[in-house]
Amino acid sequence: MEKRKFGFAMSMVLAAGTILGACGGGEEEATDNGGGSGENTDKFTVAMVTDVGGVDDKSFNQSAWEGLQAFGEENGLEKGTDGYDYIQSKSDADYKTNLNTAVRNEFDLTYGIGYKLKPAIEEVAKQRTESQFAIVDDVVEGLDNVTSITFKEHEGSFLVGVVAGLQTKSDKIGFVGGIESDLINKFAGGFEAGVKAVNPDADVTIEFAGAFDKADKGQQMASAMYSSGIDIIYHAAGGTGNGVFAEAKSIKETDPEKEVWVIGVDRDQSEEGKVTVDGKEMNVTLTSMVKRVDLAVQDVAKKAMDGEFPGGEVIEYGLDAEGVSIAPTQDNLTEESIAAVDEWTEKIKNGEVEVPTVPSGK
DSSP states (O other), X not given: OOEEEOOOOGGGOOOTTOOOTTGGGTTOOOOOSSOSGXXXXXXXXXXXXXXXXXXXXXXXXXXXXXXXXXXXXXXXXXXXXXXXXXXXXSSTTHHHHHHHHHHHTTOSEEEEESGGGHHHHHHHHHHOTTSEEEXXXXXXXXXXXXXXXXXXXXXXXXXXXXXXXXXXXXXXXXXXXXXXXHHHHHHHHXXXXXXXXXXXXXXXXXXXXXXXXXXXXXXXXXXXXXXXXXXXEEEEOGGGHHHHHHHHHHHHHHOXXXXXXXXXXXXXOGGGGEEEETTEEEEOEEEEEEEOHHHHHHHHHHHHHTTOOOTTOEEEEOGGGTSEEEXXXXXXXXXXXXXXXXXXXXXXXXXXXXXXXXXXXX
């Protein structure tokens, strides 16, 4: 399979604070009314099928939906089967059904958001060879009607690991992953390597929740980690990670002087860390590892609309393509951390540093 890298035009960067215009309809699927683009060849239509985290997970799916919204607005499309839409999955069993719903609605391009949709996309794409699909965070091989979108999550995770290694006070740092997999191990491995690069004495505890949609489980894990002396937790757990934020904010409300931090994922999660204690605004988000799923979604949709759909290809977005980075919100970062991030970014880009894709010992 051919593998290509694409850069992003900075003009595509979304305005901060993009509003999820369709969050209110998050429980609804695109209606099967045959109103797609099949009867209107002048208008390109595109849909996405979420994983179980949902379109408003404040993380991965939300970033993809923001990208799809931006693409729609840029090209004069309206939400719905005649423009752009999403179909929300409530369980793994919904993936195949939802992909087929998108095909029946004649969307020109359908995204599967997340590696868990890979089996369903493979099956549906083989049956629906005239339809175009893209999967985010995994690779489908041997199908010319599927584009695979991947990221160098380990590179971005290395950078937030550098921040954690420099700013920890306890030298105890945690990682909460969703489901253990090759993908989530990239987050964990890169993060651990970044911590160790600047703070060899730090201890990194890596745990997995076994789910991406269990905020209560995330909160329980965070409570145990913070109680053990860990002061910074990086999550790569989708909706489960919301529980990590909830626990950090709860601790802050109880003891405003206690330093506990969360490192967000996929998008700038500074908003998730806001907490007001005794009338004073605080924020437990140290930084976030931003994965530009939004721009990748726009990029591939634009190519498909222009008749240049990269079917059968793997498109990989890393530091060199501005596909991963630390978040622009840096209020809680020290000058030392910011300078170190810049330094290590250049080392990774020029090949001085090869970032591991698995944690040590694996």
